[in-house]
Amino acid sequence: xxxxxxxxxxxxxxxxxxxxxxxxxxxxxxxxxxxxxxxxxxxxxxxxxxxxxxxxxxxxxxxxxxxxxxxxxxxxxxxxxxxxxxxxxxxxxxxxxxxxxxxxxxxxxxxxxxxxxxxxxxxxxxxxxxxxxxxxxxxxxxxxxxxxxxxxxxxxxxxxxxxxxxxxxxxxxxxxxxxxxxxxxxxxxxxxxxxxxxxxxxxxxxxxxxxxxxxxx
Amino acid sequence: xxxxxxxxxxxxxxxxxxxxxxxxxxxxxxxxxxxxxxxxxxxxxxxxxxxxxxxxxxxxxxxxxxxxxxxxxxxxxxxxxxxxxxxxxxxxxxxxxxxxxxxxxxxxxxxxxxxxxxxxxxxxxxxxxxxxxxxxxxxxxxxxxxxxxxxxxxxxxxxxxxxxxxxxxxxxxxxxxxxxxxxxxxxxxxxxxxxxxxxxxxxxxxxxxxxxxxxxx
Amino acid sequence: xxxxxxxxxxxxxxxxxxxxxxxxxxxxxxxxxxxxxxxxxxxxxxxxxxxxxxxxxxxxxxxxxxxxxxxxxxxxxxxxxxxxxxxxxxxxxxxxxxxxxxxxxxxxxxxxxxxxxxxxxxxxxxxxxxxxxxxxxxxxxxxxxxxxxxxxxxxxxxxxxxxxxxxxxxxxxxxxxxxxxxxxxxxxxxxxxxxxxxxxxxxxxxxxxxxxxxxxx
Amino acid sequence: xxxxxxxxxxxxxxxxxxxxxxxxxxxxxxxxxxxxxxxxxxxxxxxxxxxxxxxxxxxxxxxxxxxxxxxxxxxxxxxxxxxxxxxxxxxxxxxxxxxxxxxxxxxxxxxxxxxxxxxxxxxxxxxxxxxxxxxxxxxxxxxxxxxxxxxxxxxxxxxxxxxxxxxxxxxxxxxxxxxxxxxxxxxxxxxxxxxxxxxxxxxxxxxxxxxxxxxxx
DNA sequence: GATGAATGAGCATTCATTCAT
DNA sequence: AATGAATGAATGCTCATTCAT
Numbered sequence: 001x002x003x004x005x006x007x008x009x010x011x012x013x014x015x016x017x018x019x020x021x022x023x024x025x026x027x028x029x030x031x032x033x034x035x036x037x038x039x040x041x042x043x044x045x046x047x048x049x050x051x052x053x054x055x056x057x058x059x060x061x062x063x064x065x066x067x068x069x070x071x072x073x074x075x076x077x078x079x080x081x082x083x084x085x086x087x088x089x090x091x092x093x094x095x096x097x098x099x100x101x102x103x104x105x106x107x108x109x110x111x112x113x114x115x116x117x118x119x120x121x122x123x124x125x126x127x128x129x130x131x132x133x134x135x136x137x138x139x140x141x142x143x144x145x146x147x148x149x150x151x152x153x154x155x156x157x158x159x160x161x162x163x164x165x166x167x168x169x170x171x172x173x174x175x176x177x178x179x180x181x182x183x184x185x186x187x188x189x190x191x192x193x194x195x196x197x198x199x200x201x202x203x204x205x206x207x208x209x210x211x212x213x214x215x216x217x
Numbered sequence: 218x219x220x221x222x223x224x225x226x227x228x229x230x231x232x233x234x235x236x237x238x239x240x241x242x243x244x245x246x247x248x249x250x251x252x253x254x255x256x257x258x259x260x261x262x263x264x265x266x267x268x269x270x271x272x273x274x275x276x277x278x279x280x281x282x283x284x285x286x287x288x289x290x291x292x293x294x295x296x297x298x299x300x301x302x303x304x305x306x307x308x309x310x311x312x313x314x315x316x317x318x319x320x321x322x323x324x325x326x327x328x329x330x331x332x333x334x335x336x337x338x339x340x341x342x343x344x345x346x347x348x349x350x351x352x353x354x355x356x357x358x359x360x361x362x363x364x365x366x367x368x369x370x371x372x373x374x375x376x377x378x379x380x381x382x383x384x385x386x387x388x389x390x391x392x393x394x395x396x397x398x399x400x401x402x403x404x405x406x407x408x409x410x411x412x413x414x415x416x417x418x419x420x421x422x423x424x425x426x427x428x429x430x431x432x433x434x
Numbered sequence: 435x436x437x438x439x440x441x442x443x444x445x446x447x448x449x450x451x452x453x454x455x456x457x458x459x460x461x462x463x464x465x466x467x468x469x470x471x472x473x474x475x476x477x478x479x480x481x482x483x484x485x486x487x488x489x490x491x492x493x494x495x496x497x498x499x500x501x502x503x504x505x506x507x508x509x510x511x512x513x514x515x516x517x518x519x520x521x522x523x524x525x526x527x528x529x530x531x532x533x534x535x536x537x538x539x540x541x542x543x544x545x546x547x548x549x550x551x552x553x554x555x556x557x558x559x560x561x562x563x564x565x566x567x568x569x570x571x572x573x574x575x576x577x578x579x580x581x582x583x584x585x586x587x588x589x590x591x592x593x594x595x596x597x598x599x600x601x602x603x604x605x606x607x608x609x610x611x612x613x614x615x616x617x618x619x620x621x622x623x624x625x626x627x628x629x630x631x632x633x634x635x636x637x638x639x640x641x642x643x644x645x646x647x648x649x650x651x
Numbered sequence: 652x653x654x655x656x657x658x659x660x661x662x663x664x665x666x667x668x669x670x671x672x673x674x675x676x677x678x679x680x681x682x683x684x685x686x687x688x689x690x691x692x693x694x695x696x697x698x699x700x701x702x703x704x705x706x707x708x709x710x711x712x713x714x715x716x717x718x719x720x721x722x723x724x725x726x727x728x729x730x731x732x733x734x735x736x737x738x739x740x741x742x743x744x745x746x747x748x749x750x751x752x753x754x755x756x757x758x759x760x761x762x763x764x765x766x767x768x769x770x771x772x773x774x775x776x777x778x779x780x781x782x783x784x785x786x787x788x789x790x791x792x793x794x795x796x797x798x799x800x801x802x803x804x805x806x807x808x809x810x811x812x813x814x815x816x817x818x819x820x821x822x823x824x825x826x827x828x829x830x831x832x833x834x835x836x837x838x839x840x841x842x843x844x845x846x847x848x849x850x851x852x853x854x855x856x857x858x859x860x861x862x863x864x865x866x867x868x
Numbered sequence: 869g870a871t872g873a874a875t876g877a878g879c880a881t882t883c884a885t886t887c888a889t
Numbered sequence: 890a891a892t893g894a895a896t897g898a899a900t901g902c903t904c905a906t907t908c909a910t
Contacts, residue, residue: 014873036901046875048903057901115395119402136408160422163412167396168423175392178332179384185336191353195380205377206385213430253884263892265886274884448894470880480896482882491880549829553836570842594856597846601830602857609826612766613818619770625788629814639811640819647864687905697871699907708905 015053018043019067022060023106031061031109055126058117062128065114068107069135072100076142086150091211093143094173098203101177108177140166150214157216169210176206232270235260236284239277240323248278248326272343275334279345282331285324286352289317293359303367308428310360311390315420318394325394357383367431374433386427393423449487452477453501456494457540465495465543489560492551496562499548502541503569506534510576520584525645527577528607532637535611542611574600584648591650603644610640666704669694670718673711674757682712682760706777709768713779716765719758720786723751727793737801742862744794745824749854752828759828791817801865808867820861827857 021043025034036057040047054060079092101108114132144166150156180202183192238260242251253274257264271277296309318325331349334340360383367373397416400409455477459468470491474481488494513526535542548566578600584590614636617626672694676685687708691698705711730743752759765783794817801807811819831850834843 011873035899040876047901048876049874051902052873115399115406118406133407136406137411140408140411160426161412161414164414164419164422165426167409167412167414168393168419168426171392171394171396172389172423172427173392174395175390176385176388178391179388182332189332189335189353190350191357192384194354194357195378195384197378197381197384201378202381202385205381206389209377209382209385209430210389210426211430213426213428252882257893264884264894265892266890268885269890445894469878474897481880482897483895485881486894549833549840552840567841570840571845574842574845594860595848598848598852598856599860601843601846601848602827602853602860605826605828605830606823606857606861607826608829609824610819610822612825613822616766616769623766623769623787624784625791626818628788628791629812629818631812631815631818635812636815636819639815640823643811643816643819643864644823644860645864647860647862686903691872698873698905699871700869702906703869 011053015063018045018050018053018060019063021045023064026064026106026109031106031113059126059128061110061113062126062132064107065110066128066131066135068104068110069132069139071104072097072107073135073138073142075100076139080142080145085153085155086146086148087155087211087215089146090143090150090156090169090214091207093146094169094207094210095203097173098177098206102180102199102203105181108181140170143169147214154216156214160214165214172210173206176202228270232280235262235267235270235277236280238262240281243281243323243326248323248330275340276343276345278327278330279340279343279349281324282327283345283348283352285321285327286349286356288321289314289324290352290355290359292317293356297359297362302370302372303363303365304372304428304432306363307360307367307373307386307431308424310363311386311424311427312420314390315394315423319397319416319420322398325398328391357387360386364431371433373431377431382431389427390423393419445487449497452479452484452487452494453497455479457498460498460540460543465540465547493560493562495544495547496560496566498541499544500562500565500569502538502544503566503573505538506531506541507569507572507576509534510573514576514579519587519589520580520582521589521645521649523580524577524584524590524603524648525641527580528603528641528644529637531607532611532640536614536633536637539615542615574604577603581648588650590648594648599648606644607640610636662704665696666714669696669701669704669711670714672696674715677715677757677760682757682764710777710779712761712764713777713783715758716761717779717782717786719755719761720783720790722755723748723758724786724789724793726751727790731793731796736804736806737797737799738806738862738866740797741794741801741807741820741865742858744797745820745858745861746854748824749828749857753831753850753854756832759832762825791821794820798865805867807865811865816865823861824857827853 018039022034022039025038025042029035029038036047036050039060040050043050050060054063075096076093079089079096082089082092084092114129118129140163144162147156147160147162147165151158151162179192180199182189183197235256239251239256242255242259246252246255253264253267256277257267260267267277271280293310293313296306296313299306299309301309331346335346340346357380361379364373364377364379364382368375368379396409397419399405400414452473456468456473459472459476463469463472470481470484473494474484477484484494488497509530510527513523513530516523516526518526548563552563574597578596581590581594581596581599585592585596613626614633616623617631669690673685673690676689676693680686680689687698687701690711691701694701701711705714726747727744730740730747733740733743735743765780769780791814795813798807798811798813798816802809802813830843831853833839834848
């Protein structure tokens with residue numbers, strides 16, 4: 001039993017190493033430009049070996065997404081255990097999300113990739129995709145739960161449908177992060193030059209905006 | 218001089234026709250899958266002729282972006298002439314944006330494409346990109362102006378930096394539209410199945426959320 | 435009209451040139467081992483150009499088959515116009531076939547390739563495949579016609595079904611050629627070393643055997 | 652000595668098991684598509700183990716050929732012991748061959764494979780190939796013997812060279828079987844649809860044709 | 869002996885761009 | 890100006906074979 005365990009551990013470690021290598025390549029070359037050759041080289045493995053651990057390039061990408069969503073959920077779910085009201089929970093969950101994305105931009109790209117390919121039936125059946133789905137649902141559950149708590153403790157207006165509000169917040173957060181990242185690019189849109197802002201002030205403003213928007217008076 | 222003018226008109230018309238054709242192809246095949254061959258065929262032109270009017274495929278895509286941002290600006294700028302307070306203006310501008318995107322999903326994709334390639338030096342300086350820049354700045358100006366009006370007429374809290382608030386609203390709107398489009402895909406993320414919502418209710422909820430969030434009490 | 439004709443001629447010539455080049459590569463490397471790279475190089479064309487003229491590698495192979503079957507049919511159909519009895523016709527058609535194959539072994543390989551892939555639905559729809567089918571049917575018609583003539587002029591026993599007999603002769607001829615080619619290989623089966631025979635004597639013996647077999651006494 | 656004998660028996664049994672497994676995989680996937688992975692899985696062995704028993708994938712394929720030719724020889728050699736004239740012997744040997752092939756199509760494919768690779772020097776030296784050679788020579792001997800008997804008992808014309816006639820019959824039989832198998836494919840050549848025939852009638856016709864062809868009047 | 873993880877050469881195909889006519 | 894034939898770089902994936910354990 002110990003032997004099996006070691007082997008499985010090694011296999012899992014190799015998987016993780018490939019994911020690591022892929023993330024490095026993505027950092028260097030960009031998400032779309034990464035090739036299996038480069039990933040293999042970065043991982044110091046033969047190209048064929050990649051296919052022992054992942055069905056396809058897409059699978060690796062989905063595994064990145066899976067890992068990212070798991071980490072994100074861990075971060076966000078902690079908020080639910082705090083002794084604060086629902087509104088504050090929502091705000092802190094938002095904060096968690098935004099911080100996580102800021103620190104892990106590759107996962108952000110991976111999440112967007114996931115959303116962009118998930119309608120191609122072929123990939124919807126990969127194991128990684130299924131796990132990503134579960135994680136997405138869990139993330140959604142976390143935020144909806146916080147909203148429901150807020151509605152019950154009268155910190156959040158109950159004029160919204162909790163799930164719909166959750167989606168709105170999710171989407172809006174994503175969009176704000178997207179803007180924030182734009183400014184970090186070498187040749188970003190010049191319109192962004194005219195606005196003085198930091199990641200932090202943008203996030204703070206956003207949370208204040210929607211926090212106030214949903215706050216029960 | 219008239220002859221030149223006619224010639225130039227024809228040239229411009231040809232340009233527009235190519236953009237039209239490209240958008241048709243994108244509708245049929247998708248943004249990434251569109252090929253220069255298909256565009257040429259759809260435009261009833263030789264493939265080489267496309268290059269007489271556009272430097273590259275990217276240029277055509279940027280031209281779509283340019284056209285879209287121009288149309289969007291026309292739509293949003295009308296709001297500024299209305300006899301309403303600033304908060305209402307911001308809400309109506311948001312509404313305009315969301316409606317425009319809903320009706321013209323291709324432009325939405327084009328905008329996102331623009332943002333994704335603009336840090337590659339090669340493209341950052343193309344004519345189309347420069348025009349897109351201008352349009353983006355104009356769009357930004359429109360929303361910032363509305364916010365400033367709202368702050369002056371006391372309909373919007375003045376605790377935000379107008380430009381930063383403008384960015385936040387812009388980003389958040391984009392993100393919400395992104396979510397809304399996800400649900401329309403054949404096999405979208407299953408988490409979306411669990412939420413009942415229409416494009417309209419999502420948009421309405423979003424505007425209500427940020428409208429209340431910035432409203433001066 | 436002349437212009438079009440010239441262009442089409444050139445296009446056709448290029449197609450033929452690619453087929454020629456492919457046959458040369460097959461001669462050098464073998465049927466299965468030939469690659470698109472080598473074919474392109476042999477044809478002194480870019481690899482992409484091959485795909486302007488053929489949908490796929492399979493298409494080229496089928497085009498070889500098409501060309502071969504057309505040539506073979508031309509050769510075999512001449513026999514039908516001769517003033518000889520049916521049995522002699524069958525014998526001469528067989529002779530034509532065997533000579534053709536002997537002189538054009540690549541076509542023989544191509545025919546066998548065609549037979550081996552034709553059950554994969556994908557290829558059954560290529561233009562080349564359809565033409566091959568027609569040619570095969572025509573070939574069959576030629577031999578069946580000769581048999582029918584022989585049965586009418588009492589040179590061939592009428593105890594066989596003409597079509598079935600045609601198939602048997604076709605198959606048997608193919609098999610005999612197969613054997614004959616084996617001996618030409620560098621390291622052929624050693625059993626063949628023990629038999630002294632030439633292509634010609636084998637063919638002669640075979641035709642005599644089946645000629646006598648179907649002859650009406 | 653007994654221990655060695657047991658070990659060798661086991662080794663031999665393992666070899667046979669691998670051949671069995673390979674044939675099963677070929678049945679499922681096809682001759683070309685079978686992979687070492689699948690074979691190992693089917694044999695419930697590690698992939699590396701296959702290489703303890705066979706030098707290469709080709710060796711396994713040749714071993715199938717070897718086994719098939721041995722079985723075929725057993726079947727055909729029985730005819731020689733019968734108290735019938737030579738012509739009848741040849742006919743029954745042909746019948747045996749055709750029946751064997753019909754019942755064991757995989758061996759037929761393997762025989763053809765053997766013939767197709769045997770000129771590549773590398774493989775000509777493998778043990779399996781040598782055994783196949785011997786079996787082929789034995790098969791040839793059987794049929795030539797029958798022909799010689801027929802010539803001596805005046806049932807077969809002596810105008811042919813016995814060995815050459817043997818080769819012709821062998822080749823022709825192969826070709827007829829080839830045709831017969833073609834019709835069993837899902838999407839076979841359409842020309843075959845026009846001919847009504849069964850395996851049996853084809854075989855019967857063929858034997859009648861060549862039987863008559865070689866019969867001494 | 870048995871294993872199976874690792875290997876990497878090999879290959880068909882796509883498509884934006886060019887340029888001779 | 891208009892064309893479209895030609896180009897060739899670029900890339901994901903397979904699978905027989907090896908070898909360290």
